[in-house]
Amino acid sequence: MGLLRVRAKKIFELRSMTRFGLAALPVLAGIAYGTGRWSLLAWACFAIPVLLLGIRPAEPRPYRMQLRSGGKVHIDAALEAALAQSDSNQRCAAMMLELDEPDTLQDRWGAAGVEVIMSTLTDRLCSMLRSGDVIVQQDATRFVISLPSIRVPELGAVISLIERLQKTARAAIPVDNANAYVTLSAGFCLENRAPSRSAQSLRQSAHLALLDAISQGAESARGYSASTTPDLSQPESYTHEVLQALQDGQIVAWFQPQVSTDTGLVTGFEALARWNHPTRGVIAPTEFLPALEAAQAMELLSETMLQHALRAMRAWDVAGHKVPSVAVNFATQDLRNPSLIERIKWDVDRFEMAPTRLTVEILETVVSENDDDIITRNIRALGDQGYRIDLDDFGTGHASLANIRRFDVDRIKIDRSFITRADEDPEQQRMINAIISMADQMGIDTVAEGVETIGEKSILSQLGCTHMQGYAIARPMPFDQTLIWLEEHRTHRSKTSYFPRRKA
Template sequence: MSGRIGKRLSDGLTEMLRRLRQPEVLFLLPTATLAGFWLGGETGLLLVALGAPLAGFALGALNRPEAAIPPMPDGLQGLALRPQLIGVLETALRDAPVSGLQTGCIVVQFDDAALLLDRHGRAAQTEVLARCAERLCSALRSGDVVARLEGGGFAIALHPQRRLDLESMIQLAARLQAAIAPPISLNAARLYVSCSIGFCLGLAAPSANGRSLLDAAQIAADEALRNGPSAIRAFAPDMARKHSDRDALRGQLETALDQGEIRAHFQPQISTDTGEITGFEALARWQHPARGIVPPAEFLGAIEEAGLAERLGEVMLFQALTALTRWDRAGLKVPRVGVNLSAAELRNPRFVEKLEWEIDRFGLNPDRIGIEILETVVATTENDVIVRNIAALAKLGCGIDLDDFGTGHASITNIRRFAVNRLKIDRSFVTHIDTDPGQQKIVAAILSLAEQLDLDTLAEGVETPGEHAILAQLGCRHVQGFGIARPMPFDQVQDWMARHDSRLAPLPRIGSGATK
């Protein structure tokens, strides 16, 4: 208590001294001093010296203007904050044994929230959230409490009621999704927004307190978002365990990046015409100290969720450039190495500048680095930063590969707009192509499109000699896959190249440029 009083006195004296230095106070001080001495002598002078500053400070404290708060759209004004929502849930849970009424918590997460931000910007995102908040409130009862969460979602504390079970919660979640679904008119555009919802009944919360109930609903919402769009999930105890495992995995990934456990493995790409090595793709592999090699499917998603994609990209680029430099010094012919870019890297306005600096630092030409971009990014993005970055990469001289082609609905317009150099045919069209006429027709159509657009082609996921042969006959220029070689660490590449070159000499050419 005495500490708080001392702090208040100290703050008060500081404020008083600040106010005494104001010009209007300094101007009036001589007049007030003379008047006090004339009216009351030394006593009056003392009263002026002590009383005037204190009175001024008191009046100033009463009239001190509040800090300006930027206006929020109508739909977001009046919403509860997270601590308030927890308090509401806490009260309902505490009263439940006496009242016999049950509560629950719902968390609403928006599908493709990052895409909305990329396409339309922060102001539009805030306006869309405001409209959605209004729609949610209109679909709820008057006693339900809505709070805005960090990251753009909403949480709802349901007013205690007699009947609240799994079925009624699912019905309510579906009603909220239906309320969100109609298009939103914004800046002469019609935006369609969907949401995934997680919820937890009060009786199902891991602990009988408001924070635990909200956390459980959030875990369920995260699970719904991963299975979305427009998914609904009820909290179950195993979700908490999986959530804890994912949190632990994120911590391990940060450590792995710091300690160099995640390294580039290199998978060769070869010409179907000559069989010569035309490049490598750098692929992330995690050498776990206890588990050994961890498959990328088990950690790449967690890297994205944890916001570590840019750090991983920096690691992979550095190792790719280092490998190229060392191969050059050893006299090995490796035309280029491809690196995969995440959407997070492409959204960074300074990415191309950083990449150019790194390439210059290693003394390499930009065309030695191939940039692999998922077709889904090219097909959906309207983000000006991403568009500018890809254009700048092409202008710099890096080859642009459209990865997993055939799965993301990229238009010809986008292929030209992004200055794509090569189509990488997705492995789903390559599997069993030697025995499936339908697969052959699809790949033949892709190759015909590439030829008309003057684009290079590479088929991924080639696993058998038959697949390799038919792709060569159809005119695909490069192949990559386990049938050629598995991704390998840097220190195994030189030996593999030597073995490959020794087998290459006696082999006849089977591609479109074969000698007749």
């Protein structure tokens, strides 16, 4: 019976069968007229077109013609074909794209939400590619693209394509009656830059370029060259290099200012780790923090950041700049240390600073996911001794109101995933308003992270956020540049764009 169905389906899929079926309608009309059975004609007019059209296989979506199933085999085959087509006038390239901050997206939207985001991105990316290009989703958050037949010189065309792909990814993506906003980092390798003329070499070089781009921060793009970061598939040697860099003083604190939305005055700085690599330049923490975590060296990093922060605070005081506090991030490893309080107190006393001038930043996930007695005791002891407590990346975890009260949190830092395009998206505004209203009811200040535009600054002020931090204020900078920035900010504060916040 099943075989008959298959054969019948094959017969009806033929175009000749479609013509035969439609031609049969007049014949059936004659039979119906002669016999008076008009119901037969009515059923035939309905059933035949439905049958003929309904069993025909669905046409593939034209905007996904470039998409292939995942796996290195498929993309390597496409890259080999692209290499075979290359000549002196046209060359090929490999490109890799990856979602920035995938863990944050996973925490906020869940696996199903990330799947929706990737599906939407697939449609958008395919719509920007040529019919001969090939795109493969290599894993949960990464795409690999084969770009054949690019007219020489190809560098400008590839960079222009990356800009268009990143732009189309920025638009809002509907997820569960809300809008998600994402960015893509990109790495690419031109045919003539790959170490060898093979698909594997192109793909691996694009991967190295992508890792380099990710280390530079969100929505970065890098091309492969001979000086691109070496393969990090040897974690032991890389971990040793990072640890050596930390011991040699190559990993230092950069500082990003926080300002009041009421007055525009500087209310503090956050100390952020940066690696001054001797050959690769400044490397963002997203690249080297995993190595330090694996080596159980996060306490050494926080100790380094704390000393740099306190040293900077003393220098700002000497220079006559009023900086109320400096924030330092402390990881779970730090908070599990029974001697943490004594260590912090010794450093703060050594620099003759009041405890209120040090802000301890703790991830919301640490508060929401840990019932560790030592962690609880340390956080509460820090608050009792006068240190300020900031709950970082609020909205990405599930900290309860009871925990926020229990740990005596001074400020909630609203994660930048809520801030992005808040001036354009009413749903983002409602989420921010809910967080700020909750904080107001609890007597807690709020800090908006990742504020990048004047529009975002304006809406956050109107919604009642008390502090802001982000590129719209200033990018993270080394200590010596903070002195220049503070002087300029003090001189030109009256001209700086800030918006008095909404009063309760």
